Every structure is written in C-alpha cells, then in structure tokens.
Amino acid sequence: MFDVEGKEIILQELQKESSNEDFWNNREKAATxxxxxxxxxxxxREWKGxxxxxxxxxxxxxxDENPKLIEExxxxxxxxxxxxxxxxxxxxxxxxxxxxxxxxxxAGGTESCDWAEMLFRMYTRWIEAxxxxxxxxxxxxxxxAGLKDVTLEVIGRYAYGYLRAERGIHRLVRISPFxxxxxxxTSFASVFVYPLVDDDIEIEIRDEDIILETFKSSGPxxxxxxxxxxxxxxxxxxxxxxxxxxxxxxxxxxxxxAERILKxxxxxxxxxELEEEKKEIEEKKSDIGWGHQIRSYVLHPYQKxxxxxxxxEIGDVKRVLDGDLDPFINSYLRSEVSKNDx
Numbered sequence: 001m002f003d004v005e006g007k008e009i010i011l012q013e014l015q016k017e018s019s020n021e022d023f024w025n026n027r028e029k030a031a032t033x034x035x036x037x038x039x040x041x042x043x044x045r046e047w048k049g050x051x052x053x054x055x056x057x058x059x060x061x062x063x064d065e066n067p068k069l070i071e072e073x074x075x076x077x078x079x080x081x082x083x084x085x086x087x088x089x090x091x092x093x094x095x096x097x098x099x100x101x102x103x104x105x106x107a108g109g110t111e112s113c114d115w116a117e118m119l120f121r122m123y124t125r126w127i128e129a130x131x132x133x134x135x136x137x138x139x140x141x142x143x144x145a146g147l148k149d150v151t152l153e154v155i156g157r158y159a160y161g162y163l164r165a166e167r168g169i170h171r172l173v174r175i176s177p178f179x180x181x182x183x184x185x186t187s188f189a190s191v192f193v194y195p196l197v198d199d200d201i202e203i204e205i206r207d208e209d210i211i212l213e214t215f216k217s218s219g220p221x222x223x224x225x226x227x228x229x230x231x232x233x234x235x236x237x238x239x240x241x242x243x244x245x246x247x248x249x250x251x252x253x254x255x256x257x258a259e260r261i262l263k264x265x266x267x268x269x270x271x272x273e274l275e276e277e278k279k280e281i282e283e284k285k286s287d288i289g290w291g292h293q294i295r296s297y298v299l300h301p302y303q304k305x306x307x308x309x310x311x312x313e314i315g316d317v318k319r320v321l322d323g324d325l326d327p328f329i330n331s332y333l334r335s336e337v338s339k340n341d342x
Contacts, residue, residue: 025043103119115146134152138244175300
C-alpha cells in the first residue's frame, strides 16, 4: 500500500535539490518543493509510528497475557491504518486542491431536473458535513421544477481528491411526484468534477478564443440580484466549453471567477489527454442515459443504492441522500488502488 523506500528516495532527491545555492532564486518553485518535502516527511513519520504500534502488537500477542488489551490495540490500529490509507491514496498532484462541481440533468425532462436538484442538495449536505466551504457559481432553474444546471466551488483540503470519485452518471428510479398516474420513472443526471487550479498551473487561454456575454443575474429562487448586466458567460470557441458566473455583484469579479473555472476545465482535459483516457469530459455529456451510470438510487419498488463500479450497496437511502457519501467515495478510492496494484 505505502512504498516507503520510494518515498524516501523522492524525499532525498528533493532535499538535495533544496540544498543548492540557487534554490531560492525561484521562490514559487522553491515553495512547491518545500511543501512536497513537508508532506512526504509527514507521511513517513506517521508510517514509522504505525510500524512501532504493529511491533508492539506482535509483542503483546507473543506474551498472550491480556487478550482484551490485544483486541483493543488491534482495533485502534486498524482504524488508524484505514485513515492513513486514504491519505496515501489522496497524495496525487491535484487531490489536495479545491474542486469545481457541476450537475446537469439528462434524459427524463422535468423528472431529471428534479433529480439534479436532489443531487445538489445531497452534495451540499456532504460538503457541510466535511467542514468544507461551498460557493455557488451558477444556478439555472428548471422550467417546471428542479434545476437545469448548477456549478459550485468546493473549498477544502482534499476536496477534489474525494469528489473525483463522484464524476459520472447518476440514475434514479422512483414513483414520479409529477405523474398523476403514480407510475415509476427513471431519471439521469451527470456530475462533473474538476480540480480548481491556481496561478501555478500554466494553461494558455487566448483572448481571440473567448466570446464574452453579459446579462442580468438572478439567484436560485429567481430573486433579482442586480439591475445591471453583472452576470458573465464565457464561451471557449476551440472546445465549446461554456462557463456562466453570477455569484458576485461586479461583472469584473464574475469574469475573474469564470476564467478560473474555464482554466480548471481546460486543465482537466489536459490531464485526461496525458492519461490517454478514451473519452473526454464534454463527450460524456451526450451519453447521460441508459448504460452509462456509475450509481443507481432505487426508491421503488424497494430502496437501495448501488455503486456499479465497486458493487457496494446501501439500503438506507435517506441517509445517503442526506449527504452520507463517504462509504461510496472511500470504497471507490480504495478500488482504484487495487486496480493499479493488479
């Protein structure tokens, strides 16, 4: 699970680099290196502590004098190791970054708009439970119910690392509250997650590639926010990515946020190209329907939520829709490690 020798080699190379006379000439690069040295050192110190606890547990088992003490020590160590495992899993370049989360309804009309609203509520509950901060960037109401589109900034350590597990199509099966015949309906909505990039990431966005549109902004409930054209829509012509921001009262502030979100989406595309993924994020938007879901939420004729990537099933639907997503997220992240080890 944890490559101690590999981490020690990387740490030695970074420490050697930091000892060069011209190391601090480039302060931004130096700060990045020092941050990485600190993070690797912290992981190695934590692992050393667990190794000492493991050795102590072996000694207790050899003495075989206090089974209760041994069981308590084993249980405590297992819980600590699970937490440490997630830290190791979330040690990727972007995992510690803040995240951009977007939800779009798919096949199913009003039903899917309502389902997208339910997902929006679920994620905001999860964000709150994690102690993260949430900033609403754009919210477009559905014609009859729910929402057509929503984009959030999720601010907190490991926000992207956790939420990347949620990227994909989410399927809902229930008795429709919009059907007078009380028939069962299936709805779909897509969740897209991007790492929120900082100025240290170089992504070129040329002015001639951008179409800027402005309009009057309105809040989630339809209330008027500003009488002038403060809301901003950016269209990136080469990729057809559209970013809308109406969270601030200033057009300049909204444009700055929209440009940052655009940069994050372009960076995500760059990551996918480097990883040689078969489908890019925008291509997935045309497949928000049958056969592409990562998770199914069944409310009728029985209640169960199943993740199709890991096989994890949970019967307490209300608990999950109220934001308890960690079992699904943690299961997926651990399954990624297992696949990489095969």
